Amino acid sequence: MEGDRGVRKIFSRSSSVFTNHRYCQGRTVNYLPVTSVFCMGAPRCSRLLLVYHTLFFATTLYKFATASGNLCNGTASILCSSEEADTPITRFQRYLRIKTAHPEPDYSSAVSFLTSQAHSIGLQHQILEFSPGKPLLILAWPGSDPSLPSLLFNSHLDSVPAESSKWIHPPFAAIRTPDGRIYARGAQDDKCIGMQYLEAIRNLKEKDFTPTRTIHLSYVPDEEIGGFEGFAKFAGSKVFEDLNVGFMLDEGQASPGDEFRVFYADRMPWEVKIKAKGPPGHGSRMYDNSAMENLMKSIEVISKFRESHFDAVKSGEAANSEVISINPVYLKAGVPSLTGFAMNLQPSEAEAGFDLRLIPTADPDEMRRRIAQEWAPAARNMSYEIKEKGSLRDNMGRPMMTPTDDSNPWWLVFEQAITSAGGKLAKPEILASTTDSRFVRQKGIPVLGFSPMTNTPILLHDHNEHLQDTVYMRGIKIYESLISSLSSFTESSKG
Ligand SMILES: [Zn+2]
Numbered sequence: 306m307e308g309d310r311g312v313r314k315i316f317s318r319s320s321s322v323f324t325n326h327r328y329c330q331g332r333t334v335n336y337l338p339v340t341s342v343f344c345m346g347a348p349r350c351s352r353l354l355l356v357y358h359t360l361f362f363a364t365t366l367y368k369f370a371t372a373s374g375n376l377c378n379g380t381a382s383i384l385c386s387s388e389e390a391d392t393p394i395t396r397f398q399r400y401l402r403i404k405t406a407h408p409e410p411d412y413s414s415a416v417s418f419l420t421s422q423a424h425s426i427g428l429q430h431q432i433l434e435f436s437p438g439k440p441l442l443i444l445a446w447p448g449s450d451p452s453l454p455s456l457l458f459n460s461h462l463d464s465v466p467a468e469s470s471k472w473i474h475p476p477f478a479a480i481r482t483p484d485g486r487i488y489a490r491g492a493q494d495d496k497c498i499g500m501q502y503l504e505a506i507r508n509l510k511e512k513d514f515t516p517t518r519t520i521h522l523s524y525v526p527d528e529e530i531g532g533f534e535g536f537a538k539f540a541g542s543k544v545f546e547d548l549n550v551g552f553m554l555d556e557g558q559a560s561p562g563d564e565f566r567v568f569y570a571d572r573m574p575w576e577v578k579i580k581a582k583g584p585p586g587h588g589s590r591m592y593d594n595s596a597m598e599n600l601m602k603s604i605e606v607i608s609k610f611r612e613s614h615f616d617a618v619k620s621g622e623a624a625n626s627e628v629i630s631i632n633p634v635y636l637k638a639g640v641p642s643l644t645g646f647a648m649n650l651q652p653s654e655a656e657a658g659f660d661l662r663l664i665p666t667a668d669p670d671e672m673r674r675r676i677a678q679e680w681a682p683a684a685r686n687m688s689y690e691i692k693e694k695g696s697l698r699d700n701m702g703r704p705m706m707t708p709t710d711d712s713n714p715w716w717l718v719f720e721q722a723i724t725s726a727g728g729k730l731a732k733p734e735i736l737a738s739t740t741d742s743r744f745v746r747q748k749g750i751p752v753l754g755f756s757p758m759t760n761t762p763i764l765l766h767d768h769n770e771h772l773q774d775t776v777y778m779r780g781i782k783i784y785e786s787l788i789s790s791l792s793s794f795t796e797s798s799k800g
Pocket of ligand 1: 461494495528556
């Protein structure tokens with residue numbers, strides 16, 4: 306059975322013990338083409354399974370002991386004694402040390418670690434695999450009223466690569482400096498939130514809090530490379546539909562100031578290639594319609610379009626993320642020679658590539674018309690390719706934006722939860738880049754991008770990415786407030 310094979314494949318790389326979760330008293334559900342496994346955790350498993358669980362934890366512990374050992378031999382040896390304790394900070398460090406950076410993210414170790422954390426606080430877990438080697442972990446804390454739409458707290462497992470030689474501390478050692486900075490790839494983007502969700506739930510459970518709505522956490526692969534094999538497939542699955550998500554929180558960005566940043570939309574990237582053709586000729590001749598001339602005319606038109614939007618940013622009328630941006634990313638032309646390019650030959654083909662980012666209110670049809678008629682007109686022997694990385698409209702035809710006013714009851718609860726935890730929110734923003742949020746907004750479900758980091762330099766994808774321990778710990782408190790408020794809110798059905 307294809308699904309069955311899928312499950313074995315998921316676990317074979319990390320621990321074969323995992324496959325035995327299928328024998329737990331929890332639910333095993335097959336959704337072709339994926340198989341998902343629900344397990345309520347060790348207490349509900351058979352005696353045989355307890356043995357397997359013990360083995361699983363032993364394997365996991367061994368892995369982390371080994372990781373720690375490596376670290377102790379390195380630059381961080383003075384920190385080892387304090388890191389042996391099991392605290393929110395050391396658990397964060399352990400997650401950061403799992404190398405989930407592209408191009409070879411170790412998803413299976415990350416999922417094993419998170420699953421062990423979930424078991425330790427009594428959450429249900431389900432592992433899906435929509436693409437081979439790319440597991441997706443769903444955790445659940447069932448609410449007292451499962452008929453209400455649930456909450457989804459999302460984070461991605463992967464991160465961008467790191468150039469170790471440019472870092473002051475190794476990017477996968479998660480070193481905590483004496484002044485409390487934790488250096489690691491993923492410290493801000495976005496392993497912090499993935500662990501803060503768990504720590505907040507751990508604290509709420511200790512306080513005997515019971516959610517009314519069911520709370521789901523998702524840990525997804527491949528966000529940093531577009532999410533097409535990760536959240537895109539998840540969002541289109543029956544599993545997602547069955548979660549009955551009413552509201553989602555996803556990653557945001559650090560705030561250098563005192564106020565938390567929150568994002569209600571993503572800009573949508575389009576990759577645009579324009580190609581020109583024309584008669585070749587001697588470099589000395591001036592004639593009309595050469596490929597280079599045609600391409601240069603288009604570049605002039607595109608530059609004017611770019612300026613008109615950039616001027617609004619320069620004059621302070623709009624933020625960077627509130628305008629359409631376009632930037633040239635490559636130029637390709639010329640006839641190669643042994644020393645470079647033939648300098649006396651006008652080529653018959655020329656090409657340019659652009660990174661275009663559209664705001665949610667932009668008209669995609671108008672943009673396509675502009676590209677076809679003004680940027681790459683067939684009348685000038687030009688052609689084009691557009692790769693749209695997602696839709697600008699949701700399934701109901703509306704711009705993909707989550708309202709941040711009284712019309713959205715989830716917003717009001719969100720805002721109140723931040724305030725009651727002692728936080729202040731900055732003016733809601735459009736995110737300049739793209740996250741997995743778009744796959745959920747597409748379905749008309751409200752999503753906010755939020756990572757609780759104030760007084761923190763924006764270091765995502767940068768060298769020396771780090772997060773202050775106190776900022777991390779405060780974030781846990783913020784999520785305690787958010788999770789308890791949002792899961793107790795019962796007035797809205799679907800947001
Ligand atoms: Zn991210």
